[in-house]
Amino acid sequence: xxxxxxxxxxxxxxxxxxxxxxxxxxxxxxxxxxxxxxxxxxxxxxxxxxxxxxxxxxxxxxxxxxxxxxxxxxxxxxxxxxxxxxxxxxxxxxxxxxxxxxxxxxxxxxxxxxxxxxxxxxxxxxxxxxxxxxxxxxxxxxxxxxxxxxxxxxxxxxxxxxxxxxxxxxxxxxxxxxxxxxxxxxxxxxxxxxxxxxxxxxxxxxxxxxxxxxxxxxxxxxxxxxxxxxxxxxxxxxxxxxxxxxxxxxxxxxxxxxxxxxxxxxxxxxxxxxxxxxxxxxxxxxxxxxxxxxxxxxxxxxxxxxxxxxxxxxxxxxxxxxxxxxxxxxxxxxxxxxxxxxxxxxxxxxxxxxxxxxxxxxxxxxxxxxxxxxxxxxxxxxxxxxxxxxxxxxxxxxxxxxxxxxxxxx
Ligand code: SAJ
Numbered sequence: 398x399x400x401x402x403x404x405x406x407x408x409x410x411x412x413x414x415x416x417x418x419x420x421x422x423x424x425x426x427x428x429x430x431x432x433x434x435x436x437x438x439x440x441x442x443x444x445x446x447x448x449x450x451x452x453x454x455x456x457x458x459x460x461x462x463x464x465x466x467x468x469x470x471x472x473x474x475x476x477x478x479x480x481x482x483x484x485x486x487x488x489x490x491x492x493x494x495x496x497x498x499x500x501x502x503x504x505x506x507x508x509x510x511x512x513x514x515x516x517x518x519x520x521x522x523x524x525x526x527x528x529x530x531x532x533x534x535x536x537x538x539x540x541x542x543x544x545x546x547x548x549x550x551x552x553x554x555x556x557x558x559x560x561x562x563x564x565x566x567x568x569x570x571x572x573x574x575x576x577x578x579x580x581x582x583x584x585x586x587x588x589x590x591x592x593x594x595x596x597x598x599x600x601x602x603x604x605x606x607x608x609x610x611x612x613x614x615x616x617x618x619x620x621x622x623x624x625x626x627x628x629x630x631x632x633x634x635x636x637x638x639x640x641x642x643x644x645x646x647x648x649x650x651x652x653x654x655x656x657x658x659x660x661x662x663x664x665x666x667x668x669x670x671x672x673x674x675x676x677x678x679x680x681x682x683x684x685x686x687x688x689x690x691x692x693x694x695x696x697x698x699x700x701x702x703x704x705x706x707x708x709x710x711x712x713x714x715x716x717x718x719x720x721x722x723x724x725x726x727x728x729x730x731x732x733x734x735x736x737x738x739x740x741x742x743x744x745x746x747x748x749x750x751x752x753x754x755x756x757x758x759x760x761x762x763x764x765x766x767x768x769x770x771x772x773x774x775x776x777x778x779x780x781x782x783x784x785x786x787x788x789x790x791x792x793x794x795x796x797x798x799x800x801x802x803x804x805x806x807x
Contacts, residue, residue, distance in 0.1 A: 398422050399586065402471035402507075404500040406433055406464060408444055408660075408723075409517060409554045410477030411453065412561050418456035420589045425471060426464040427503075437464040445722040445749070448562050470507045473586060476500045476528065477517045477554070479660065482667050489674075490667035492521045501528045505535030510546040513582050517554050519607050519661065521668040525551040525575060525600035548579035551600045552587060553607035558659070559721050569593045573603020611665040612680050617651045618662070619683035622690045625653035629697075636803035655779050655801040656690040656728025658717025663687070663726050691728040694777070694801055695735045701775045701797040702741060710736055711773035713766070714780025715747040715754070722749035729779035730754055736777075737761050744769045748784045770796075778804055 398421045403414035406428040414426040428434050436443045440457040442450050456462035468474065478496040485491060497518055504514065514532065516525050529549045536544055551573045556564040570587055572595055574580030580597040587595055598606070621639065628635035639650045657663045666684050670677040702708035717727035724730050724747075737743045737760040745753065745761045746769045753763050766784070770776070770792055778785060781802040788805055798805060 399472035400470075401425070401473045401475060401586075402427060402468045402504075403475045403477060404468060404503065405476065405478035405496070405518070406437060407477065407479070408446070408558065408561070409556070410475070411437070411442065411444065412446070412449060412556070412565055413475065413477060413517065413554070415449075415452045415456035415462055416562075416565055416590045418459060418461035419452065422461060422589065424456070424462045425469045426462060427466065427468050428464060429466065431466060434464040434466055437462070446561050447559065452562060468503055468507055470509060471512070473513045473515065474504050474508070475515045475517055480518045480520050480524075480664075480668075481660075482664055482671075489671070491671055492668050494520070494524060494527070497524060497528065498531050501531040502535040505532050505539055505541070508532060508536065508544055508547055510544055511548075513548045513550065513579060513586070515583055515586075516549075516551045519553060519611070519665055519668075520551070520604055522601050522604045522608075522672055524604060525549055525573070529575065548574065548576060548582060549600070550574040550579040550583040551603040551607075552583050553603060555607070555610065558723060559718070566590060567593055570595045571598060571603045571606055572596070573598045573600040573606075575600050605669075608665050608669050611662045612669055612683075614651075615657060615662045615666050615687060616679060616683040618654070618657055619686040621651045621653040622656070623686050624650070626690075626693060629693075652803065653801075654690070654728070655694050655732055657687040658725070658727040658729070659723070660725050691731045691735070694728075694732050694779075694799065695739070697799050698732075698736055698775060698777050699739060699741075701799060705774050707742070708775060709742045709744065709773040710775045710777060711744045711746060711769035712736065712761075713746050713769070713776065713778045713785055714782055715745055715757075716749055716780050716782070719781045720749075720783055724750065724754050730756060732777070732779060733757060733761055744773055747780075748782060775799070778802055 400423045402425045403410045404427045406426045414424045418424040433443050440454040442453050478500045481493050482490040483493045555568045572580045572583040584595045625635045642648050666680045670681045712733040715729045743761045744764050746766050775797045778800045781804045
């Protein structure tokens, strides 16, 4: 059993560290937040994901998972930290690799010959090479000189929030080493819990594969979102349209929504656009279409409030998608904030959170579904949470409904 040090105990690092620990690997989980370290060491979790609490508790109770603030020596280092982007003055997006760089440099004091360093964070092409350079540079700075024989690979995660634990085990994976040896050893390592196929490639192809998967989904959602805008103009029910078109054996249109949220699909295509701005025209347009959708919804809601004295608007759902508590990059939060900003009285219903995100505090009232339905004249369905599945047309009688998910059957 190889000892593993996982850097970053968030949505990817925590399940990964825990599953390795339950398979018998001694795991040192590292996070920069003392609060996160304390919560995990007590066998609890700081994020919501079905069954993650059970896995983490088992990992901690086995004695194999320990969280700390600094990396300790290990056979394998896995970097699983965020890779956001910065918005430049001209509107272009540049990848922000500061967390990856900082994690890589933090390995330098303890890295040793024969170690394997894996980058799991979704990253622009060439980042695994940079990780190697940062570690080597830091080793020189620390007067450790060149540590020979360290292996490097990119092994991107592919797990879907809400189904992470199942997908962690059952999704095929890619292991892309800077050398064939690094790919092979990475493959063997992930085989300790992954029951699906693990495909070997080089690091740059692995980096691009991960970006491509999310860009593919973004373009397909943009197609659905653009159709919804066209259908609004042409007064066609987009949900019925898609249902019918999807009866063609080779057509499979995704679902329109209020926009694309989360920390992956709304971010990753920009890494490709940044690397190849002239060529990535479709990808850029898809991002723009999806990013414009929240503003379209806001305009629809404002229109619906016309003629109502002292209108109250209820926003149903704040999460970035159904049945999760994750509000990061959520178009629903953006829409709710913009509506409040426009001067409307806005109620928010989000059964998965206990308090509003900072951007809505003091501007919007968090309430339950029954009270929102009683008080609001305009209902905006933003997330297709199961909790809203029981809504009936009778409950909505006399109200204006903007159903961005096509959830309410008319
Ligand atoms: N959405 C739509 N219409 C759809 C599908 C999704 O509007 O038909 C919206 C969702 O509401 C949400 C956003 O898109 O706002 C993204 O949701 P998602 O379920 O498509 O994806 P994520 O961001 O939760 O997870 C994605 C997954 N990637 C792909 O499916 C290609 C997951 O496998 C990745 O591991 C994850 O990104 C990641 O970490 O990169």
